[in-house]
Amino acid sequence: MKGVTRNALAGALLALLLGLAPLGAVAQEMAPINVNTADAELLSELPGIGPAKAAAIIEEREANGPFESAEDLTRVSGIGAGTVANLEDQVSF
Template sequence: MTAPPVAAAESERLAAPDARRRIGVGAILVIVLLAFAAVVVIGMLRGTTGTQIVAASPTPSAAVLAPATAGVYVHVAGAVRAVGLYRLDVGGRVADAIALAGGFADDADRAGVNLARPVTDGEQIVVPVLGAIPDAVAPGAAANGAAGGLIDLNAATADQLDTLPRVGPAMAERIISWREQNGRFTSVDDLLSVPGIGDKMLAAIRDLVRV
C-alpha cells in the first residue's frame, strides 16, 4: 500500500539530516586519516635527513659523514675497536671520542693519548699500538715535542720551548698556559694569540715549530 504523499515527504525530511550527519562523520574520518598519514610521512622524512650521531667503520676506511649539525667531528684511528668519524658535543674530550669508537683495542698503547684533552673540529685522534715507533719521530729526536727536529707546540715542555729564539722561560709558560686553556694549537699562526708574541717573534720561530 503506497504511503500518502504527506507521510512520504515527512519521512524524507526526517531522513535528510541523518544522511548529512553520516556524510559529515565520514568526511571528518577521512580528514583525520589524511592528517595522520601526513604526520607519518613528515616523520619519515625527518628520520632520513636528521643527524647521525656516529658514522663509524669497523675497517680503517673512512666513514660517511652525517649532515652537519652543532658539534665537532673527529676522526678516530689507530688501535680502537671501530675506526671512523664521530660527532661530539662542543667541549668533548679525547676520552669521549675513544668511547664512541668502541674503546681501546687490545694492543692499544693507552698512555699514548691524553684522554683529558678537549677535541677540536676536524682533528684526527690516532691511538698508537704498543711498541710502535711514531712515524714522525726521527732518530735522535726528543720523544716529547721535538719530532723531526721541530718542536711540537702541543706536546713540548717549557724547557723545550725555552730553546726557541726570543722565547724565554716566561714566554714558554705563556705558551703552555694558552695550550691548556684552549685545548691545542691548530696552526703555528695561533701563537699570535699568546700574549707577548707578535709578528717578528712568530717569524723567528715559525720554521722551528709544528702542530
C-alpha cells in the first residue's frame, strides 16, 4: 500500500511540474535586441552571432548608419539570408 501511495504522489508531483513548465518558458523570453544600440556583448547573445560578427555589426552601423530592418543586416560580411531569418523576431531597430 505504501508503494501505491508513493507512486501516486510521485505521479501527481510530476504532473504538477509538467503543468508549470510553460510558465517558466514564458518568464525566460527575452525582449528583442536593438541592433542599433546594443553593445558587442549583447549582440553576441543572438543565435548565429558570435563576438566577431557582433563587432562587425557595430563597425557597419558606425560606418554606414543604422539598420532599418533585419534584411539590412546582410550588409555585414558573413550574415546572410538564413541568419537574418533566424533573427527576425529577436531583433529590433
